[in-house]
Amino acid sequence: MGTTDPVVPTRGRAEKRERIPRDPSDDHNHRMAGARRRLLTERTGAALRHVGEAGTYDPAALKGNIENFIGMAQIPIGVAGPLRINGEHARGDFLVPLATTEGALVAGYNRGMRLLTESGGVTTAVVEESMQRGPVFSFDSALRARDFGVWVAEHFTEIRKAAEATTRHGRLTDIGQYQVGPLRYLRFNYTTGDAAGQNMTGKATRAACEWIKRAFPGELSYLLSGNIDTDKKHSHVNMLLTRGRRVVAEAVLDRRILRELMGVDAAELFRWRQVTMTGAALAGAASNGAHAANGLAALFIATGQDAASVAESHASLTYTRLLDSGDYYWSVTLPALIVATCGGGTGLPTQRECLELLGCAGPGKAAGLAEVCAATVLAGEVSLACAVVGDAWVDAHERLGRNRPGAPRDDR
Template structure:
């Protein structure tokens, strides 16, 4: 008797709103941008909107794309460490040959660097690629799949162990991604006048800086946090990722973000959020759903008249700015005893009542 499993496709409904308006300057120049976020945590929308509002009044969020790359690490085995080291030295001197093989897998994939670790007779080879407007998971893996037979043919002392060696590192907390890079490396920053801190955030620059030091920095050290010093970046990234068709599991490495805050000589607040591991794309799996296409259009990330990669770069900058706004707003709220919980109770209760009214109306 033949075993057959039937799968019925269904869609999960997650509340979604566009929040803002955002003003971005630097590598992305845009006014009055509304950013979609899909989340069950309804207080997130007004919180991010508050951060966007105060930043817009302060001149906008400066976004800078520092770097971009997607990685796949492969695992090979040599008879001994000496042969492993010799093969790696030769491989790293053959970048042009490797790129020729990569080009056969995709017209967008471009090998830009390699790194390695040798453990005993094992070779952990980290391959780093440009992947155009795709987030690049499959493109990098396909390129690696094409490279492995070429490597084994040209280096017969080596044996295949795995297409993925955990030195990538994909959807796991690690130090290597922050050090070597995986995805888009985005820095978002803004200087907020003290009067706007009081008016919009109900706090002072000094109070927010003090909390940042004691919570984001010392608190993260006490907890054993790894390359992370933020309040809740994962919240904003998940909402943004779900609304724009991203692989939501990538918030694991994406949320390894670092806030920095200081009081300027004029008594204003300088605040920044650095996100070295933002993995986003505007084409590929998950991007064909109607609501995703509409949201990418809303964000200006479906422009056919730009070079490959520019749409994804813009998307990453907007994702970083969204995280920045949520960080700024939450830290401000936490400088005031009771504000965070009161907001949650008020907003979540209102959302629950609206849902009950909608169900009764049906």
Template sequence: MDDHRADLRSGKLKLYALEKVLPPDEAVGLRREFIAGETNTDLAALGEYTIPIDRVVARNCENMIGCVQIPVGVAGPVTVCGEYAEGSFWLPLATTEGALVASVNRGCSAISKAGGAEVRILRDGMTRAPVFAAGSVAHAHEVVAFAEDHLMEIAEIAQSTTSHGEFLGMVPYVVGTSVFLRFEFDTKDAMGMNMVTIASQKVADFIARETGARLVALSGNMCTDKKPAAINLVEGRGKTVTAGVFLPDDLIRDVFKCDTASLLDVNTRKNLVGSARAGAIGFNAHAANIIAALYIACGQDPAHVVEGSSCITTADPMDGGVYVAVTLPAVQVGTVGGGTGIATQAACLSLLGVAGGGDPPGANAKAFAEIVAAGVLAGELSLLGALAAQHLAKAHKELGRG
């Protein structure tokens, strides 16, 4: 170990190469020690972790120096009446925001008392959109025509790269001499970005070779990945999910301490009018809070909270109560691959009963997406109720103060 320390200091051994000469835990420890010395910082707390890291250093994190721990609370149980998720579920929420878990817990209680959240997946398709440079607008038109005329061949090429995914289709977009081809795939239980990227590369190479268009970038931002975008709100990306529940007037009074009219007014003026005036992509109270907490706990890519937060919350007055629903156009989740195999995250997926591959393939990821939507609905209901009852500041004062 002393030789390795000396080699690091001299530059003979690179930080990123430590796993090639040491077991993972020792490599991480030595790297942390080196960085602590270089920055004169106490990093000992980062070395306190229980997850096995052999897989982590190989597949999830380069130049690892330790782990940041996030508290995980549980909300629920919440009753979900979906096509893939059916029953009562405890929601693992990783967060440092005081009052969040308590708020979602109250929403879960209201949903369960009302008989459960109806949840449906409206469509399912992960996208990747390469951008090509054509020589002229006429050439750009020819590129699109070629891709449309050879769609079956494109599907075969895409399918040759994966034994799990399924090519669903393509939508072209042209801007001057730039050609964007938005490919869509069913990625089963994987979130699927690696799968669709590899497939899209082979397809894009074929199109460039056959048309003479120049492949500029494998992602042309029409996908759109990890950025706010109207195309995801309109067309969807990943799973488009909706969840709703009818709340009787007396349940609203008992659980949220407000009346139905006040809850409706808050949703209209805050979630709809306020969001529209602000030019928001999403029209909701705080969907990102619940999505982020569930994604982090369950090994999802937290950057996809960007798309997930483009949620629209609606409230329809009905005889004797109100029907509240959330529509999430871009829920990008998986139960295999990525961070789902890390021990703590796998435990949270197991808590939900969706860890690993589903039977049939894709069933677990769809069930997880339905649970996410039910959790978002719970969070929306609770915050709408707190605002309608003028209780928001009180709750944060009691539960969220540092």
């Protein structure tokens, strides 16, 4: 039998790869988007006709929001409401835009909003605000790390000055400290005005850490994020200490209206509530509610929020009481709600219109948007819980959420 030489992997640079077309001087235009789509069509056979229909969007307006632009993802937007909100920052009857491809979602939230509104509305409040960046400092011993923590506390005023020099709106409120071995984790906590603030706090904290590195009397090294800020992921520290805004929405459901609209009794709803809370604890869920992520994701996409922040924002704590009157108290607390009305995607045309629909566009409106989000989540929690208890859940999705080709649909 013959022999073959072994295959020896080559070292050095790989074969030159095909590059995505870019124009460093002017990349956000229809010409460059078309060039990229043509490359993709040649490589994959996908026509990208609908992706390429940018509608009224001017690609130049997308600079700072997207790279290698090829077109638009067209997501249907529905509206639910009116939802009566009796908040500190959001007051009135709101029609809420929800961008989703999940059938029955808008109808479900609409049903919950009707119940809440006819019961007198939702009371909302922002109770805390804090956005973080969490650097970690490394030392050669645990004692040095401990002493560094004392030094940081003693020099908080100077650290705050260095951080706030980078921003017009960010304010450093305090620095949490947590030690593991020779590592000292710091959690810089800021208020960020009407911006979500992740980038703002990153820039400010980097400036603060560089000041610390120059001023501290000794050797140290640091990493700007030691992962204790838990950016774009759920964590229990956010449940306790807040990330973004901690918002509460609460309402008292009239027992007669609850029976009339939802077909369930308050006492029955409360009994099953104890069962589902136990199930959430058994599963180790990030929420003891039903589906806060549904409404938040739809609202985030419609209003230009960072969709990945749903990972943190969907964490929720629901609390209920069966009142002596027979009515039903229900609250939802969102401890890590991250929303903005300035910056990011909030200035894009479609998203701006949806914010304007809510009266939440521009400076001074982020707290109002946070209250709308919390009230919307409460509407979804109420609606889904009643649908499950009243055995209407499956039927609703069969009627509204099944897109059978060629079959008539009843979307009323």
